Amino acid sequence: MPRTQEYVVDLSADERAELNALLASGTHKTRVLTRARCLLHADDGLTDDEVSQAVGCHPGTVGRYRKRYTEDGLAAINRRKADRVYERKLDGREEAHLIALACSDPPEGYSRWSLHLLAEHLVGLTEIDVESISHETVRQVLKKHGLHPHRSKSWVIEPNENASFVCKMEDVLDLYHEPYDPQRPVICFDESNKDLHKHVRDPLPARPGAVARYDYTYERNGTRNLFMMSEPLTGWRHVDVTKRRRKQEFVEQMRSLVDEHYPDAVRIRVVLDNLSSHQRYAFYEFLPPAEANRLLSKLEFHFTPEHGSWLNMAEIEFSALTTECLDRRIPDAATLRAEVAAWERTRNDDNSDIDWQFTTDDARIKLRQLYPTNHD
Template sequence: MEDVLELYKQPYDEQHPVVCVDERPCQLLVDKQPSIPAEPGKPEREDFQYERNGTCNLFVAFQHRVGWRHVEVTERRTNADFAHWLKRLVDEWFPTATKIRLILDNLNIHSPAALYQTFEAQEARRILEKLEWHYTPKHGSWLNMVEIELSILVRQCLDRRLPDLETLRQEVQAWEQQRNAQKATIDWQFTSTDARVKLKRLYPEISPS
């Protein structure tokens, strides 16, 4: 916990960016009946019935110091999907960084092993050498700032029926561009000092010598 909280306090370092990463499933929904267009004094109305059109996954990277995020829509959430996403993180989004410091939870795919299961050993090692892994505690994924960003994404973009992958990608991209243009970020206040007081029960009790 304190490892993650101390990272949040550090000033921006272009060569060693701190990037919070996470993912979430998303359900695709199709209207059974066309919606009724808005009229003067009446909002657009949609039928309560819908059909499920499959599921997909959203990978999210968030850099709080500069108010930057990137959301990628994938069909699945497998070790290979995560490994390819990490490769793009290294090669496309932070190509000049010396070391990318990742903050992530303990999901089973969040492991360097995913790289070796997906790429040849030499390529897996190349990507891995650009990454530094910092895990939130078990049952402590709330310490990852990207979870707040994901909740904002759900409220502002995913709170309606999106019928297919292409529509979802367009909507998510528009949301991402707007948030990045605003350099919207999170005013994180919780520190290691706070944790030692408010979460004192989680620390070992040291008997005085």
């Protein structure tokens, strides 16, 4: 038999309206909304077991909310008691020491500060008089000041004036915003690689109630290089899989670009990075002079600046290729070629072009710290 409820919830009309408005707003924390629902159901005459089933919490939790309501009224939906006085554990000076500590290098043997580590070192500081501090207090102080000592991010563009960077950047950006000209196509070119890993045991397929599973061990099968060519304005791309990416492979890629992919083009503008194999003289190393001169006469190279590979739209294609095709174990080169070719056909059939929005005018505003200012 259901037990008799020790604490009775009897909400007034105003209290019910306040709780219903709180639930309808959708702007409060989940625990507050749960407490409000418990009180409303309890006011409807439901037992603790019935309320727990309706709300999704433990019956003992419902009993505690009943008791707090009878003692504090609607203040029961808040975590803190209405008549309790909370004292700050840290004053402004001590918070300043905690902030300085969180912004400093972690102690030897640690890669980053943790909440417990900060609490431990703060207590040990001789400049402040704190006997103990909880990691939750540390978390609240860090949150208030927007500090995240466990996080970091890389930054590759130097924030100083860099005429070389902006010169190459504006050259590429201006090229991207020229009108489409089939006789003078703009091609983005880049390289990447893929490690070949073979399953040592057959994976288990997904089934209702269980995700697909595979053994964490695998067999290494070497690495293959991927050359990406992409014409962003038309939505065309082509990927070649090779064993290596030396200068001779680069020359062969450029030859196929001129003779196979764009034989009718008058001039092919190629956007590429500053890899050591991307050299004009390499054509003369591996081809007869007349052939090297013929190819170079149809190629116009536009190099992205150092630390500016994000300007190469071929990286966008590589990101799509990795996410949609390569993010899995591929056992051998033949499978890699087949899978990449299938991805290429599908993406080309969809005419997935790239709508590049960043312009030279945008760069002069958002990256203005890179532009020299000591003009005469």
